[in-house]
Amino acid sequence: MPIAADTWILDLDNTLYPPSTGLADQMNARIRAYLAKLFDADEPETRRLQAALVAEHGTTLRGLMNTRGIDPHDYLAWEHTIDYSVLHADPALAAVLGGLPGRKLLFTNGSAYHADQALDRLGLTGLFDGVFDILAGELIPKPYPESYRRFVDRYAVAPERAVFCDDLAVNLRVPEQLGMATVWVSGDPVAGPSPYEALGPRRWRAWDLTAFLRGDV
Structure with a gap:
């Protein structure tokens, strides 16, 4: 595992499932x-x-x-x-998330309803300690700094002990400024020598989130 953290913050769409689901x-x-x-x-x-x-x-x-x-x-x-049946249970991701130390928090620009439906189809219900949706952010989305401030305050996040995973690089700028480690989840998993690459200190790009969190090389 390339990151030591006790708070894991994950986006939902195109992060916990690949874009190829449609x-x-x-x-x-x-x-x-x-x-x-x-x-x-x-x-x-x-x-x-x-x-x-x-x-x-x-x-x-x-x-x-x-x-x-x-x-x-x-x-x-x-x-x-929306037809959520395009999503399927991901036991490997569920096992990895369940084994991560500390809290797992979902931070989405969608609604809590959308998060509930997607997590249920993915087999990830109950694995998150909190869901921060667009309404919790008072309708201010990522990447606006106000949204992150509300999130950090609500969950008392210590940025230096947190990692933020998102499929949009623009959504990682504020977490990096706050001192969080970041993982840019980039597209569908692809075959290759490694499921991720380092982009800088405490910054990674991952083609396979499950493999990255598991620490595969």
Whole structure:
């Protein structure tokens, strides 16, 4: 194990499961459908709107709240239409997470409902000591510093003893500034001489999160 820590902070989407499941594609399709209805826009326009909102506000939800004053609960209702059956139990990841020393905390820009559904399908229910969702962050998502501050305060995280795992490099900048170790979980697991590489002091890129946490070389 390349990291000594007593608090393990993990993102959910495309981190605890690989992008190849297509779940993120479903989510983006639902978001674009919401935008199409709200703006009476075609597919190319909804893609442009989504990209612009994310670039300026961090998430589509925050952008629509800031620019259109939408009800976040109405927006998040699309999560109830996702087909979670594309996710399957991951006994190897469950075993590794269960064996990690200290706390395991989930930090997601999704809702608690979404986290519950995904964790259940992955066979990871009960393995986390806390779930910090977009509502717990008072609708301010990663990568905004305010969201991390609320998270750290809620769970009394000591950054120097924590590791933060996320599939988006931008979401790791604040944890690194706070003094956490970070793991950029990059895509689907691939064959190779090592499941991860060092990017710098206490910074790694991992192609296989399970193998990384297990300490495979």
